[in-house]
Amino acid sequence: MNVYNTEHEGDVMATRMGTARIISELRKLILIGELLPGEQLRQEELAQRLGVSRVPLREAFLVLANQGLLNHRPNQGFVVAKRTVAELDQLHRLHTFLETELNASIQWPDDAALEHLKNLNDAMAERIDSDNLVEFIDLNHEFHRGVWKLSPLNVIVAEVERVWSLSDAYFASNYGSAERRRRAVDHHRQIIEALTLRDLDLFQKASSEHRDDTRGGAGAELDRQ
Structure with a gap:
């Protein structure tokens, strides 16, 4: 058995599980109105609040943007989607x-x-x-x-x-x-x-x-x- 590959796969799985939890937490904050439509997301503040690093947090942002809950704006970062x-x-x-x-x-x-x-x-x-x-x-x-x-x-x-x-x-x-x-x-x-x-x-x-x-x-x- 390749120990490196096994450990690497474990790290990837842990990262995916961590990202899934972050997605769930962010979605909850949006749905209950703690993150409001049009509000810019502050990565450092959210990372501290959720107790996670910025890498999986950004991955979660990308998933939520793909789902339509967030928008990405050049030079501004991610904001909560706001519908007219x-x-x-x-x-x-x-x-x-x-x-x-x-x-x-x-x-x-x-x-x-x-x-x-x-x-x-x-x-x-x-x-x-x-x-x-x-x-x-x-x-x-x-x-x-x-x-x-x-x-x-x-x-x-x-x-x-x-x-x-x-x-x-x-x-x-x-x-x-x-x-x-x-x-x-x-x-x-x-x-x-x-x-x-x-x-x-x-x-x-x-x-x-x-x-x-x-x-x-x-x-x-x-x-x-």
């Missing part, structure tokens, strides 16, 4: 088009898939009054991912994931209040009911109402900034 109302409208239109296509091609879920969606939504309901906003947001994303993957259109699934990430921070702001979180859980129940009944029109209607409600909440948050 017009940009959010475009993202909403893209999301609507893509998700409508996925819904139209859906393969009706079996009992196990329905139970999975119900469990995710129940877990969200348990967190309506929780202070852990990121948990709620991640469960919401997992719920929608479970619905999207009922479609065989894998390329469109990947694209709707990309569009989701570009607007993640703003759509996440929609869930800043318990009332908005409760509305999401209720909309999900309507989506699950439509899937259970295998009613395509009802499914499209419930999905559309949920998208529009989320966009409205995100727009209201943008107006307050």
Whole structure:
């Protein structure tokens, strides 16, 4: 066995794990509003706060920039992505088009898939009054991912994931209040009911109402900034 290669692979794996943790921590700070849209990221300050070196921190910046949560500006470094109302409208239109296509091609879920969606939504309901906003947001994303993957259109699934990430921070702001979180859980129940009944029109209607409600909440948050 090549000891050098084994040790090197271990160092690479440790670096990747460290970068993944940094990505998760930075994403959390963005979603909960501790890092605001348009805010410039100070590498030294964040490195000290997270207890990491600047090399994996910069790698995390690059990943988050690729996901659309950060922007890189020449001679300025990285800033938290800031969307205009017009940009959010475009993202909403893209999301609507893509998700409508996925819904139209859906393969009706079996009992196990329905139970999975119900469990995710129940877990969200348990967190309506929780202070852990990121948990709620991640469960919401997992719920929608479970619905999207009922479609065989894998390329469109990947694209709707990309569009989701570009607007993640703003759509996440929609869930800043318990009332908005409760509305999401209720909309999900309507989506699950439509899937259970295998009613395509009802499914499209419930999905559309949920998208529009989320966009409205995100727009209201943008107006307050």
